[in-house]
Amino acid sequence: MNANIGGMPDQKTGEWSVADLKARRAGALDALVSENLPTLLAGALAIGLSRSDAEEVVQETFVAFLSGLDRFEGRSSVRTYLFGILYHKASNLRAKARREESHDDIEAVLDARFDAAGMWARPPRGPEAAALDGEIRAWVERCAEGLSDDQRAVFFLREVEGEVPEAICNALRISATNLRVLLHRAKLKLRECLEKNWEKKPR
Amino acid sequence: MMNLMARLMPSCREVTGLLASGELESVPRMKRLLVRLHLSMCAHCSRFARQLRVISRALRAAWVPSAAPGADALKSRILERLRSI
Numbered sequence: 001m002n003a004n005i006g007g008m009p010d011q012k013t014g015e016w017s018v019a020d021l022k023a024r025r026a027g028a029l030d031a032l033v034s035e036n037l038p039t040l041l042a043g044a045l046a047i048g049l050s051r052s053d054a055e056e057v058v059q060e061t062f063v064a065f066l067s068g069l070d071r072f073e074g075r076s077s078v079r080t081y082l083f084g085i086l087y088h089k090a091s092n093l094r095a096k097a098r099r100e101e102s103h104d105d106i107e108a109v110l111d112a113r114f115d116a117a118g119m120w121a122r123p124p125r126g127p128e129a130a131a132l133d134g135e136i137r138a139w140v141e142r143c144a145e146g147l148s149d150d151q152r153a154v155f156f157l158r159e160v161e162g163e164v165p166e167a168i169c170n171a172l173r174i175s176a177t178n179l180r181v182l183l184h185r186a187k188l189k190l191r192e193c194l195e196k197n198w199e200k201k202p203r
Numbered sequence: 204m205m206n207l208m209a210r211l212m213p214s215c216r217e218v219t220g221l222l223a224s225g226e227l228e229s230v231p232r233m234k235r236l237l238v239r240l241h242l243s244m245c246a247h248c249s250r251f252a253r254q255l256r257v258i259s260r261a262l263r264a265a266w267v268p269s270a271a272p273g274a275d276a277l278k279s280r281i282l283e284r285l286r287s288i
Contacts, residue, residue: 024286029282029285029286030282033282033285034278037274037277037278037281038274041274042266042267043266045266046266058277058281059280059281059284062281062284063285063288066285067288110216113216114214114215117214118215118216118217119214119215119216120215120247120248124250124251124254126254127254127257128250128253128257129257137261137264137265139261140257140258140261140265141261141262141265144262144265155262156262156266158225159259159262159263160259160262160263160266160267165225179225180224180225180226183223183224183225184223187222187223187224187255187258190258190262191223191251191255194254194257194258195254
């Protein structure tokens with residue numbers, strides 16, 4: 001197999017493959033780390049690790065990837081595959097990894113928002129500006145801290161990385177249904193939180 | 204005719220659910236059309252949709268890889284470790 005695993009076929013960093021990594025070819029290791037380090041670090045911080053834990057987990061992710069190269073089947077991009085390793089290491093590290101808690105809270109929110117026919121009973125309020133101002137960004141960033149680890153992980157892969165659902169399910173080892181549920185709850189929670197911040201703001 | 208439309212038209216709860224779960228991309232084309240139609244007529248749902256876009260943009264901006272100090276040192280450390288494997 002000599003597939004280009006960089007994720008971007010026409011990248012300037014050149015063609016390097018799993019075989020290059022196995023042979024420890026000069027440049028391949030460097031390219032692997034250079035191309036993926038920023039995203040992995042961002043992902044680790046997005047999941048909620050401290051900076052020092054994030055660095056540790058990112059390093060261990062590369063080590064695990066290189067040690068288990070044979071297991072990489074190319075079904076997701078290297079980047080997403082690496083993120084999957086990172087996600088599982090991060091969850092283990094966080095002794096009290098905040099997994100998705102009982103679903104009741106968000107179901108209750110939905111039931112309060114809609115009537116029996118599914119029409120808005122309490123329509124959404126809050127900002128919807130096309131231009132993103134710093135205040136909204138800060139709100140949303142803080143709101144994201146209220147998500148569970150797995151919700152942040154799927155949001156990061158889907159909305160920030162733009163990864164396809166199949167690859168996300170693969171990397172995180174979750175079902176397609178699970179992915180939809182996690183994304184659904186993550187976005188609803190973020191939107192509710194954004195609206196709360198907006199309503200609290202003195203006008 | 205209006206009755207038929209009303210019966211076919213997805214509810215606000217369904218529309219916002221499809222938007223939030225990312226499922227909209229994989230539903231049959233007819234359903235997707237009905238959702239678009241719903242969005243074009245429903246101020247509340249279209250506000251909801253715009254807010255989701257604002258949220259995604261905000262987190263994309265917040266979570267982009269930052270050229271944090273120490274990133275180069277981290278890279279060297281990792282490479283050194285990898286070469287020893």
